Amino acid sequence: MALTYFKRYRMEFDLTAELFPCPPLPAGYHLLPWHDGLVDRHAQAKYASFCTEIDANVFPCLGDLEGCRRLMNDISRRRTFVPESTWLVRYQPPEQKRPEDCGTIQGIVNDRGYGAIQNVGVTPIHRGRGLGTTLLHHALTGFRRRGLEKCFLEVTAENIDAIRLYERLGFHRVRTVYKASQVIYS
Numbered sequence: 001m002a003l004t005y006f007k008r009y010r011m012e013f014d015l016t017a018e019l020f021p022c023p024p025l026p027a028g029y030h031l032l033p034w035h036d037g038l039v040d041r042h043a044q045a046k047y048a049s050f051c052t053e054i055d056a057n058v059f060p061c062l063g064d065l066e067g068c069r070r071l072m073n074d075i076s077r078r079r080t081f082v083p084e085s086t087w088l089v090r091y092q093p094p095e096q097k098r099p100e101d102c103g104t105i106q107g108i109v110n111d112r113g114y115g116a117i118q119n120v121g122v123t124p125i126h127r128g129r130g131l132g133t134t135l136l137h138h139a140l141t142g143f144r145r146r147g148l149e150k151c152f153l154e155v156t157a158e159n160i161d162a163i164r165l166y167e168r169l170g171f172h173r174v175r176t177v178y179k180a181s182q183v184i185y186s
C-alpha cells in the first residue's frame with residue numbers, strides 16, 4: 001500500500017450560457033428521473049462504470065459494489081442533494097427481457113451555490129453512443145431549473161477522453177487539485 005497523489009482538474013460550466021444540444025437517445029435506451037427506489041440501481045451502474053477505471057484507484061469505494069451503495073446512500077440523503085440533476089440510463093431493447101442499467105449521474109449543490117456533478121459513468125460496452133452527453137445535459141438542466149448559475153466537476157488528469165468530452169461540451173478547466181489515496185500495487 002502506498003500513498004499516491006492523483007492530479008485532478010476542477011472544470012466549471014456557466015449555466016447562464018446556452019446549453020449544448022442533447023443528442024437523441026439511441027433505440028432501446030430510456031432515461032429515468034430520480035426516485036428513492038432507484039438508489040441500488042444507481043449504485044450498480046456506478047460500480048459497473050467505474051470498477052475498471054483509474055477513478056477506482058483515486059476513490060477506492062468506486063471499485064467495490066458495497067462502497068458504491070454506501071456512496072449512493074450518502075449522496076441521496078444529503079440535504080444538498082439535487083434530485084432534478086440525478087438520472088439513470090436503462091437499456092432494454094424489445095427483445096431483451098431484463099433491463100440493464102448502463103449510465104448514472106448525480107448532482108448536489110455546494111455551500112457556495114455551485115452545482116456539483118458527482119460521478120458520471122457509462123458502462124464500457126455502452127460508451128461512445130452519446131449517453132454521457134445526454135446525462136450531462138439532463139444534470140445541467142436540473143441545476144438550471146434550481147436557478148443555479150454555475151456548476152463544476154472534478155476529473156482525474158489521466159482521464160483524457162473524459163476531459164476532451166467535457167471541453168467539447170463547454171466546461172473550462174479552472175484549477176488543479178491533488179487527491180491523496182492509498183493504492184495497492186501488486
Ligand SMILES: CC(C)(COP(=O)(O)OP(=O)(O)OC[C@H]1O[C@@H](n2cnc3c(N)ncnc32)[C@H](O)[C@@H]1OP(=O)(O)O)[C@@H](O)C(=O)NCCC(=O)NCCS
Pocket residue numbers: 049050053055119120121122123124126127128129130131132133134153154155156159161162164165168
Ligand atoms: C466519460 C464517460 C462518462 C463518457 O460517456 P460516453 O457515453 O462514452 O459519452 P459520449 O458518447 O456522450 O461521448 C463520447 C466521447 O467520450 C469519449 N470516450 C471516452 N471513453 C470512451 C469509450 N470507452 N468509448 C467511446 N468513447 C469514449 C469519446 O472520445 C467521445 O469523445 P468525442 O465525441 O470527442 O469523440 C464514459 O467514458 C465513462 O463512464 N468513463 C468511465 C468513468 C469515468 O471516468 N467517468 C468520468 C468521471 S469524471
